[in-house]
Amino acid sequence: MSDIITVTHSKSGSSFGISPFGATVVSYKSASNGGGRENLFVSKLAKLDGSKAIRGGIPLVFPIFGPPPADSGSTMPQHGFARSNMWKVKEGSQHDLDEHAGISLTLDLADASAGRGTNNMWSEEQAKVDGTNCRLTLDVKVDATSLTTVLVVENNGSDAFNFNCLQHTYFAVDGGAAQIPDQCYVHGLGGYSVIDKVDSSNDGKLVPEDGIALRGEVDRVYVHPEGHSTVSVRIGVGGGKTVKMEAFGEVGESPVPVSCVVWNPSVEKAKAMSDFGDEQYKDMICVEPGLLGHQPILSPGKEARFTQIIFA
Numbered sequence: 001m002s003d004i005i006t007v008t009h010s011k012s013g014s015s016f017g018i019s020p021f022g023a024t025v026v027s028y029k030s031a032s033n034g035g036g037r038e039n040l041f042v043s044k045l046a047k048l049d050g051s052k053a054i055r056g057g058i059p060l061v062f063p064i065f066g067p068p069p070a071d072s073g074s075t076m077p078q079h080g081f082a083r084s085n086m087w088k089v090k091e092g093s094q095h096d097l098d099e100h101a102g103i104s105l106t107l108d109l110a111d112a113s114a115g116r117g118t119n120n121m122w123s124e125e126q127a128k129v130d131g132t133n134c135r136l137t138l139d140v141k142v143d144a145t146s147l148t149t150v151l152v153v154e155n156n157g158s159d160a161f162n163f164n165c166l167q168h169t170y171f172a173v174d175g176g177a178a179q180i181p182d183q184c185y186v187h188g189l190g191g192y193s194v195i196d197k198v199d200s201s202n203d204g205k206l207v208p209e210d211g212i213a214l215r216g217e218v219d220r221v222y223v224h225p226e227g228h229s230t231v232s233v234r235i236g237v238g239g240g241k242t243v244k245m246e247a248f249g250e251v252g253e254s255p256v257p258v259s260c261v262v263w264n265p266s267v268e269k270a271k272a273m274s275d276f277g278d279e280q281y282k283d284m285i286c287v288e289p290g291l292l293g294h295q296p297i298l299s300p301g302k303e304a305r306f307t308q309i310i311f312a
Helices: 124-130 266-272
Strands: 005-008 015-019 024-030 101-108 135-142 146-154 165-167 170-172 184-187 193-196 218-223 230-237 242-251 254-256 259-264 284-291 303-311
Touching: 005 101, 015 101, 015 135, 024 135, 024 146, 146 165, 165 303, 170 230, 184 284, 230 259, 230 284, 242 284, 284 303
Parallel strands: none
Antiparallel strands: 005 015, 015 024, 101 135, 135 146, 146 303, 165 284, 170 284, 184 230, 193 218, 218 259, 230 242, 242 254, 242 303, 259 284
């Protein structure tokens, strides 16, 4: 992979790789899980030349999730602009300490040359009129047993705004086992309600305590229960292995609710994607924590922080 920055925690041997394009983490190898097992999936056909968002790793979704509303007239592409622009490495941020190793990258709205679209509050024209502005920072650190990614959204404009943001994490599944229920699953979303983008008859159902497995195409949003602000799940990743993921967010100093998306394209959707191998749906599961608009609007001078921790 070209232009990938590799950060290694010398004390433990754990490491991650990150592309400045989209500030996309594309590799996480933990010394504690299988002697350097790759925990993240990246498609063998992923575009790494900046021509489109990287298919795999941990793409950042901001300021919208999915496409804009059909009746809005907005031309912003699906999932917004954060994953489709070059970020800058924060000077002096790369480090390798006994406790952890890491790096920080930033993106100012003025430097986001792609993906802002037209006919929306983030477009170059409308942002000037409304005073909409922001700076995004991604802080990444790794230690012996975990990878932490913190997305900070700073409102440095004069107008408040709402937003969606997700860490669209692609977990690698060993042995092509993604569609084998006792090998690949998500436990920990019991009591969350479902928005099912494949089968709307499941909308509003509550997740059972025995967890979620992939059976064919899966594209579901799991909405947090009332008063539940932290996602904590255990993910089966094949070969009898599991990883744990936690996510939480704050707007200002106040905790905010976190939802979670589970996605696998299965056979037909995999074949329809030009940057995804026909059979690679067997090798991955997306488990994507996110702030999906159930948080307060972000006032000028305030910041939101959204943290994901993968324990592997």
